[in-house]
Amino acid sequence: MTRGRGRGRTIWVCQQCGFESPGYYGRCPSCDTWGSMVETFLPGKPSGSQRASSGAAARPRPLTEVSSAAETRHQIAIGELNRVLGGGLVPGSLVLLGGDPGIGKSTLLLQAADALTTSAGSVLYVAAEESAEQVKLRADRIGVSGHGLFILPETSLDAALEAAEELRPAVLVVDSIQTVYVEALESSPGSISQVRECTSRLMQYAKRARVPVFIVGHVTKEGVIAGPRVVEHMVDAVLYLEGERFQQYRILRAVKNRFGSTDEVGVFEMVEAGLREILNPSEAFLGERARNTPGSAVVVTLEGTRPILIEVQALTSPAGYSMPRRTVTGFDVNRLQMLLAVLGKRAGVRLGDHDVFVNITGGLRVAEPAIDLGVAVAIVSSARDVPVDAETVLIGEVGLSGELRSVSGLERRLQEAARLGFRRAVVPQRRGNGSVSVPSIELVWTRTIAEAVERSLSAPMSARTPAGEPAPE
Numbered sequence: 001m002t003r004g005r006g007r008g009r010t011i012w013v014c015q016q017c018g019f020e021s022p023g024y025y026g027r028c029p030s031c032d033t034w035g036s037m038v039e040t041f042l043p044g045k046p047s048g049s050q051r052a053s054s055g056a057a058a059r060p061r062p063l064t065e066v067s068s069a070a071e072t073r074h075q076i077a078i079g080e081l082n083r084v085l086g087g088g089l090v091p092g093s094l095v096l097l098g099g100d101p102g103i104g105k106s107t108l109l110l111q112a113a114d115a116l117t118t119s120a121g122s123v124l125y126v127a128a129e130e131s132a133e134q135v136k137l138r139a140d141r142i143g144v145s146g147h148g149l150f151i152l153p154e155t156s157l158d159a160a161l162e163a164a165e166e167l168r169p170a171v172l173v174v175d176s177i178q179t180v181y182v183e184a185l186e187s188s189p190g191s192i193s194q195v196r197e198c199t200s201r202l203m204q205y206a207k208r209a210r211v212p213v214f215i216v217g218h219v220t221k222e223g224v225i226a227g228p229r230v231v232e233h234m235v236d237a238v239l240y241l242e243g244e245r246f247q248q249y250r251i252l253r254a255v256k257n258r259f260g261s262t263d264e265v266g267v268f269e270m271v272e273a274g275l276r277e278i279l280n281p282s283e284a285f286l287g288e289r290a291r292n293t294p295g296s297a298v299v300v301t302l303e304g305t306r307p308i309l310i311e312v313q314a315l316t317s318p319a320g321y322s323m324p325r326r327t328v329t330g331f332d333v334n335r336l337q338m339l340l341a342v343l344g345k346r347a348g349v350r351l352g353d354h355d356v357f358v359n360i361t362g363g364l365r366v367a368e369p370a371i372d373l374g375v376a377v378a379i380v381s382s383a384r385d386v387p388v389d390a391e392t393v394l395i396g397e398v399g400l401s402g403e404l405r406s407v408s409g410l411e412r413r414l415q416e417a418a419r420l421g422f423r424r425a426v427v428p429q430r431r432g433n434g435s436v437s438v439p440s441i442e443l444v445w446t447r448t449i450a451e452a453v454e455r456s457l458s459a460p461m462s463a464r465t466p467a468g469e470p471a472p473e
Contacts, residue, residue, distance in 0.1 A: 010185060012037040015192075039193040041184050071259075074171070074212065077115035080268060080277045081108070083304075084239060084252050086260015089116070089171070092210045093259065094203050096177075096232065098217040098225045099241035104250055105216050107274050108241065109173050110135070110144055112214070117148030120212075121170030126160045127153045128179040142274030157198050158183050161205055169211065174202065176216035178226060195227035199234050232256060243270075243363040249284065250275060251364055264304035282309035282420055285362040291390040295382030297456075298393045298422070299374030300413040301366050307409065307416040309393065310364055312371065314378035315357040324353060330360030331375065332367060339376050339398060346402025347450040349380050369397035370407040373426065376449060377456045386457045392424040393417045394456060402449045404428035414438040426456050 012021045015038055019030035027034045073088025082088055085095070099105045113123040127135050132151045139146055150167060154160050157180045164172055174180060181189040182197045199215070206213040215235070217225040223240075225232060232238050238256040243249055252266035267278040278284045286309055290296065295314045300307050312331075319325070328336050336358055343349040358375060360366055373396035381388050388394075395413055397405040406428045407413075414425055418440045427436075429445035436443070446452040 010039055010041050013040045014038075039185055039187045039191070041182070041193070041197050074116060074120040076112055077118065078112055078277060079279070080252060080266030081112055083264050084254050084257075084266045085237065086254075086257055086264075089120075089212045090236070090259045091212055092206050093236040094199075094206045094213050094215070094234070095237045095239065096215050096217050096225065096235040097239045097241065098219050100219060100223070103241050103243060104268070104270055104275055105241055106130075106175055107138065107142060108252075108268070109175065109214055109216065110139060111142060111274050113149055113171065113173055114139075114144040114146070116171050122148045122150060122167065123171045123173065124150050124152060124164055124167055124169040125173045125175070126180070127151055127175055128155045129176060141272070155180055155189065156183060157181060157201060161201065164205065164209075164211070168209075171212050171214070172202075172205075173214045174216070176218060177202075177231070178218045190227075192228050196230060199231045203234055242365060247363045249278070249363045261304055264306070267308075281306075282416060285310045285364065286420070289361075292387045294385045294387045295378055297374040297378040297381065297388045298417075299371040300393055300395055300417055301368050301371055302407075302409045302413060307413045308364075309417060309420060309422075310366070310371075311361045312374045312378045313359045313361060314375065314382045316351055316354045316379060316383045319353055319355050324351075325355040325357075327356075328358045330363070330365045331358050331371075335369075335372070336375070338400070339372060339379070342398055342400060342402055342449060343376055343380065343453075346448065347380070347453055349383060349453070351379070351383060354383070369405075370395055370413075372396065372398035373404065373428075373449070373452055377426075377453055380453050381457060384457065388456055389424060391422050392426060392456065393422050394426045394452070396426070396428040396446075396452065398449050404446055404448060404452060406430040411436050411438065414441055414443075417441065426452050 012024050014028040014030060014033065014036045016033045016036045017028065017031040019028050025037050028036050071090050073090055075088045076082050097105055097109065113125055116123050132153050135151050152160060152163055160180065177195055177198055178190040180198050181194050182201065185193055185197060187193050202213050202215060220226050236258045237254060240253050240255060242251040242253060248269050250268040250270055252268065254262045254264060256262060267281040268275040269278055289311045297312050298309055299312055300309050326333055326336055340351055340356060344351065356379060374394040376398060377388060377394055395407060395410065397407055399405055410427065415438055417425060418438050422441065424442045424444065426444045426446060429447050444455050446455060
């Protein structure tokens with residue numbers, strides 16, 4: 001369908017073989033794939049006036065002539081969000097925020113928009129899913145003043161960008177990308193072609209106007225951003241807000257960030273007044289820990305530059321059916337299967353006829369291998385009904401041959417444990433560990449998972465190494 005000179009046209013393209021057609025086919029005539037034809041907008045050639053208004057075309061230049069001056073970032077009065085973004089919001093960046101329904105995405109962005117009105121300037125909030133009155137009710141509930149914050153209840157992206165050109169805000173928020181649409185495409189909002197075209201136009205606006213843009217994205221039942229994966233490649237940063245809807249803690253994690261590290265996480269607590277920053281996550285995650293309970297162990301995970309102490313809970317019970325269950329929350333089930341196999345083969349703890357449940361408290365999802373030892377010890381503690389010492393932390397990766405492998409940032413982890421009052425740590429024994437010195441913690445150096453399990457549960461005095469004393473070679 002032709003849209004006129006300079007406006008482009010729409011065609012249908014097969015996502016499997018690239019076949020193009022002016023009309024829709026249920027099955028691609030080229031590769032016989034059903035449902036693969038996607039409506040695509042092809043921009044037309046710009047007219048002379050449009051070329052003049054767009055400025056001169058970019059020309060190649062030597063890399064040595066490109067300025068490397070650091071970009072001035074907009075500081076948000078939400079420290080945890082600043083941390084995940086890499087130190088602030090970069091002008092001209094396009095940030096995609098995803099998460100489960102009701103997890104707090106709109107709440108977080110409304111709080112961030114209100115904070116940015118002080119540090120950056122006016123903010124335009126395009127509410128494509130709610131009316132202005134609904135946004136106002138949420139703002140009153142979470143204490144958002146609204147000075148410098150403009151609300152636009154609009155689903156047409158063309159109209160929203162026109163309003164942004166007229167208002168010239170310092171920051172643009174679009175909630176959400178699946179509910180806005182481009183009038184040039186005939187497909188419904190949320191379709192693959194609409195989501196891709198809307199993201200492309202927002203990216204062009206952000207780069208041209210040097211305005212940071214936040215967009216909210218719905219997620220599928222698998223927990224990934226709905227729509228084509230090309231959207232995640234187009235944006236500058238992809239953030240996920242994680243957590244259980246019925247738990248109070250929320251974890252903000254970056255899976256892509258062109259302006260900073262993807263290892264940092266932000267921790268929030270959902271309260272009546274919105275999302276509140278947790279400045280000391282370790283104390284929050286261990287606040288409800290029951291001491292001297294079988295099946296409970298404390299581990300130290302390193303999220304970016306921040307060590308966080310969390311509690312690992314495990315429960316074992318005789319299987320009621322022929323196929324024992326392996327259930328995890330916040331941990332990889334395949335990693336659990338591997339740890340159970342290592343415990344059975346290398347430590348003599350066979351749980352093939354037992355159900356095993358593992359839970360990372362607080363709603364945190366941890367993929368770091370450094371918590372392997374804590375998970376394994378918690379499982380054995382539950383199986384033997386023997387508690388782990390309440391003042392002991394466990395750090396180490398478990399290998400397939402039953403050996404314990406060293407982890408990065410060991411001294412930093414131990415310092416965080418000492419700050420919270422822990423007095424003993426079971427750690428892997430490796431060359432170079434002798435340089436680790438945390439005076440207030442007794443270090444128990446272990447080589448294998450079997451040795452670590454026995455020392456963690458029995459803790460004989462002869463197994464301890466005085467603080468700061470080099471590990472035996």
